[in-house]
Amino acid sequence: MTGYSQDVLEDLRQGNDIIEVISQYVQLRQKGGNFMGLCPFHNEKSPSFSVSPQKQLFHCFGCGAGGNVFSFIMKIENFGFVDAMKFLADRINYTMPELSASPSTSTAEKNQMHDIYKQAARFYYDTLQEPVGRQAATYLDGRRIATAVRRKFGLGYSPGRSVLKDFLTDKGHDEKILERAGLVMEGKNGWYDRFRDRLMFPIFDVTGKVTGFGGRIIGDGQPKYLNSPESPIFDKSRTLYGLNYARLAKTNKLILVEGYMDVIALYQQGITNTVAALGTALTANHARILKRYCKEVIILFDEDEAGVRATLRAIPHLYSAGLAVRVATLPDAKDPDEYLSRFGPQSLLAQLDRSLDFVDFQVQTALQKYDLAVTTQRIAFLKEAAEIIGKLDSSIEREAYLRDLSTKYQIDQGAVKEEIDKQQGGEDRFDFVVNVRRPRAAAPSKAHNDAIHHILYSMAANAVLYDKITAHLAPNELAEPLYIKLYNAIAAARQRGREVMPADIITALEDPADQEKAAAAFSNITEYDSTDQQYAALAQQIWLVKMAGYDMEIAAGPDDKRLNELFFAKNQLKNSRILL
Numbered sequence: 344m345t346g347y348s349q350d351v352l353e354d355l356r357q358g359n360d361i362i363e364v365i366s367q368y369v370q371l372r373q374k375g376g377n378f379m380g381l382c383p384f385h386n387e388k389s390p391s392f393s394v395s396p397q398k399q400l401f402h403c404f405g406c407g408a409g410g411n412v413f414s415f416i417m418k419i420e421n422f423g424f425v426d427a428m429k430f431l432a433d434r435i436n437y438t439m440p441e442l443s444a445s446p447s448t449s450t451a452e453k454n455q456m457h458d459i460y461k462q463a464a465r466f467y468y469d470t471l472q473e474p475v476g477r478q479a480a481t482y483l484d485g486r487r488i489a490t491a492v493r494r495k496f497g498l499g500y501s502p503g504r505s506v507l508k509d510f511l512t513d514k515g516h517d518e519k520i521l522e523r524a525g526l527v528m529e530g531k532n533g534w535y536d537r538f539r540d541r542l543m544f545p546i547f548d549v550t551g552k553v554t555g556f557g558g559r560i561i562g563d564g565q566p567k568y569l570n571s572p573e574s575p576i577f578d579k580s581r582t583l584y585g586l587n588y589a590r591l592a593k594t595n596k597l598i599l600v601e602g603y604m605d606v607i608a609l610y611q612q613g614i615t616n617t618v619a620a621l622g623t624a625l626t627a628n629h630a631r632i633l634k635r636y637c638k639e640v641i642i643l644f645d646e647d648e649a650g651v652r653a654t655l656r657a658i659p660h661l662y663s664a665g666l667a668v669r670v671a672t673l674p675d676a677k678d679p680d681e682y683l684s685r686f687g688p689q690s691l692l693a694q695l696d697r698s699l700d701f702v703d704f705q706v707q708t709a710l711q712k713y714d715l716a717v718t719t720q721r722i723a724f725l726k727e728a729a730e731i732i733g734k735l736d737s738s739i740e741r742e743a744y745l746r747d748l749s750t751k752y753q754i755d756q757g758a759v760k761e762e763i764d765k766q767q768g769g770e771d772r773f774d775f776v777v778n779v780r781r782p783r784a785a786a787p788s789k790a791h792n793d794a795i796h797h798i799l800y801s802m803a804a805n806a807v808l809y810d811k812i813t814a815h816l817a818p819n820e821l822a823e824p825l826y827i828k829l830y831n832a833i834a835a836a837r838q839r840g841r842e843v844m845p846a847d848i849i850t851a852l853e854d855p856a857d858q859e860k861a862a863a864a865f866s867n868i869t870e871y872d873s874t875d876q877q878y879a880a881l882a883q884q885i886w887l888v889k890m891a892g893y894d895m896e897i898a899a900g901p902d903d904k905r906l907n908e909l910f911f912a913k914n915q916l917k918n919s920r921i922l923l
């Protein structure tokens with residue numbers, strides 16, 4: 344699922360003991376074979392968060408959160424799977440094998456570039472504190488950026504000519520790699536720094552590593568902002584400024600602003616869920632990345648024509664990524680920073696609450712171009728509105744917006760509908776899909792689930808039990824696709840002659856909800872006084888699972904032939920006992 348082999352995943356999992364990793368976030372106490380603590384994913388006063396060193400799994404009996412060390416890092420750091428892998432690799436100094444993406448740049452060179460950027464960021468930061476950085480510091484004073492915030496964002500100053508180049512070559516990096524990293528350039532008179540006499544904003548990736556810089560000119564000059572060029576470690580279309588902090592904000596809304604200073608100004612006022620695209624238009628990649636960290640994006644761009652254009656360009660990407668999109672405007676200020684200094688953070692938050700749904704924003708923007716009292720203009724507006732609404736994915740959305748529009752602007756629903764159909768080549772986009780409902784199969788009962796959990800746990804834990812269980816129970820009798828998957832994964836591991844490690848089986852599940860359920864399955868252990876007792880319980884559980892499986896299939900409404908088979912099998916089972 345990531346392009347990395349099972350071996351790499353197992354290396355990382357084995358190298359990062361779950362007790363050690365989780366202990367960095369949660370205070371754990373040993374209790375029997377497990378460790379318990381207060382769950383970091385829900386509020387609680389007595390510990391229901393359990394971590395198993397044997398199985399390398401965690402499971403919360405309170406909120407159901409669970410999984411292996413990857414799931415834990417993904418959940419607590421708000422990372423995607425690959426970032427969680429990288430995080431765990433860093434933690435144990437493990438070099439991830441190179442994927443084919445950029446064969447020209449070795450991992451070693453990328454690592455060197457990360458070092459270079461780290462040293463450069465440190466250098467710029469230190470220089471800002473020196474007399475030579477006075478003008479840049481004065482600029483920050485003027486913007487009222489507090490010392491702690493300057494440190495948090497690593498703001499710095501690049502003095503220029505070739506001071507950085509000299510500093511880095513003294514550290515043993517040659518000019519060629521500094522050039523490939525985008526920090527120096529070669530001219531007629533030799534090497535010189537790309538950033539000269541600029542206020543420097545280090546650009547962090549989501550894990551907090553510096554991968555590039557933005558530089559703002561001090562005083563007049565062009566360009567006002569200069570960014571690092573793309574490099575083996577810097578991809579602008581995938582980097583969002585501020586995301587390393589915003590992802591930690593406990594909210595599923597992110598605010599998208601235009602520039603570095605907006606992110607910093609909002610952060611300083613406690614509005615930490617803010618990100619910016621880097622002096623480029625927002626891309627589909629950016630939108631997909633945002634989707635990992637939130638459900639809703641509020642666009643808060645500058646109040647000028649360029650800001651409106653950028654907003655209109657960003658909307659389709661965010662919408663296509665499946666995000667809820669709203670647009671906030673700030674009256675009487677040209678940008679968020681100015682608004683904050685004039686009206687304060689509470690007022691800005693109120694404006695965010697008042698933000699417009701993206702369709703409303705598009706329609707209102709269109710409306711400003713037309714005088715609805717003039718028939719031809721009214722028609723042009725109607726066409727534009729039809730275009731906006733026609734781009735929505737579902738007929739339910741289109742119907743809802745259409746109703747809304749017609750009340751707000753007194754326009755004729757029928758006319759817009761007709762226009763949409765015309766624009767879309769006559770196909771009627773307003774036909775609701777008729778949902779043919781199948782009779783719903785009964786959901787598994789708690790006893791049924793508990794039984795499956797214990798069966799799976801026993802199959803994973805013990806080779807003898809595995810043989811006995813599989814002799815009586817086929818995978819498809821577990822009814823739920825997830826449980827069938829787990830059964831098959833355990834079987835595959837057993838057939839390879841391996842120890843079955845629940846933590847590795849969970850890695851193969853892509854859906855976090857599945858991982859939680861699987862962790863719950865493997866964590867649900869009942870202690871038995873004797874092996875006999877355990878065998879008897881298992882036999883009963885297998886019987887229950889088979890019986891419930893038949894009932895569920897019968898409820899799903901199979902054809903007559905299958906129905907007959909099921910009734911027959913059910914009768915047979917009713918009159919028999921399973922012996923292990």
Ligand SMILES: [Zn+2]
Nearest residue numbers: 382385403406
């Ligand atoms: Zn919990």
